[in-house]
Amino acid sequence: MEFSSKLIEKAVNEISQLPGIGKRSALRLVLHLLKQPKEQTDFLSQALVAMRTDIKYCKNCHNISDHDVCEICANPKRNHELVCVVEDIRDVMAIEGTGQFRGVYHVLGGKISPIEGVGPSQLKISSLVEKVKSGLVAEVIFALSSTMEGDTTNFYIYKQIADSNIIMSTIARGIAVGDELEYADEVTLGRSILHRIPFEKSIKSN
Amino acid sequence: MEFSSKLIEKAVNEISQLPGIGKRSALRLVLHLLKQPKEQTDFLSQALVAMRTDIKYCKNCHNISDHDVCEICANPKRNHELVCVVEDIRDVMAIEGTGQFRGVYHVLGGKISPIEGVGPSQLKISSLVEKVKSGLVAEVIFALSSTMEGDTTNFYIYKQIADSNIIMSTIARGIAVGDELEYADEVTLGRSILHRIPFEKSIKSN
Structure with a gap:
């Protein structure tokens, strides 16, 4: 891909390093941002940098958090x-x-x-x-x-x-609620029979 | 979607304003950036802001360019x-x-x-x-x-x-090179017959 602008090329290269986004999609996103007010790009990049810089992990469970716990x-x-x-x-x-x-x-x-x-x-x-x-x-x-x-x-x-x-x-592994038995894979169906639960218990959890 | 962190929520909201990216994909991208070195996020946001701020359009043909022409x-x-x-x-x-x-x-x-x-x-x-x-x-x-x-x-x-x-x-509209006639839509096939070109000309352009 040859670009008429180094600025576009750099932005496309950075975006296409994200998983699941190729150069074509990246160019589409860049052209979209160019059509939007400049503020949208500013807000986007500020949010990304703030997120990456200030993010904390709960010292207890390691979940992402804004506080120490x-x-x-x-x-x-x-x-x-x-x-x-x-x-x-x-x-x-x-x-x-x-x-x-x-x-x-x-x-x-x-x-x-x-x-x-x-x-x-x-x-x-x-x-x-x-x-x-x-x-x-x-x-x-x-x-x-x-x-x-x-x-x-x-x-x-x-x-x-x-x-x-x-x-x-x-x-528990088993057939998802609402799924049809005939389309379930054999391992899942097999486990759902092995690990069957008392019928009365299943009524209560509804 | 409820987030445990306002920073994540803000980043996800900004990313999911881009076309073709929903909240789930946005969260996936955010979690990817968190696993990468901080510099990647910095480079990405710098490239976006530079692109949006400094981009020029050719005053002659309006194509995106780094110069006036x-x-x-x-x-x-x-x-x-x-x-x-x-x-x-x-x-x-x-x-x-x-x-x-x-x-x-x-x-x-x-x-x-x-x-x-x-x-x-x-x-x-x-x-x-x-x-x-x-x-x-x-x-x-x-x-x-x-x-x-x-x-x-x-x-x-x-x-x-x-x-x-x-x-x-x-x-010219017509059947793409390498395509099979039987799968072409009728409008395209019709046009390719109406707008047929001299055989000798087609040989030269190969």
């Missing part, structure tokens, strides 16, 4: 003995959206993935193990995505805290 | 009597990429589109008409996309310069 960890009404282990802030947002969870979180910041060069030391695993060993945790819920990397991470953590006297659980 | 208009080897009318810089880049055009461009900055609130006065039409009437142009090639808006814009310009004694042409 996030709102969830600071909330005395939440059950601080029930810890849900998730990958990143998006999972926290998704689980909070259900309104079903009243415990706290532990945000790992990723999954163990040798292919992407992510080892246990790059994740917030040791602080979770410490938390468990200090006796402040009654139950750990593993809520990572059920991929090879997620399972590996679960198992790595499990091995480190297996000798502690706490409950360990994982979120 | 773009490289194409400043090139004495180009045929300045042959003017190709296009929508925006992307079309200039596409035509330049073919290496087949040695004239100059006139960049309208869009198409007449009542639905999007774009009228002739928002486009660089009057300067094109002036250019034609000053007698400096021998041929105008209309190279807008063949949509309702493109055809409207072509016709609007055509009416304004119809009484001047210049050649007016449009780029």
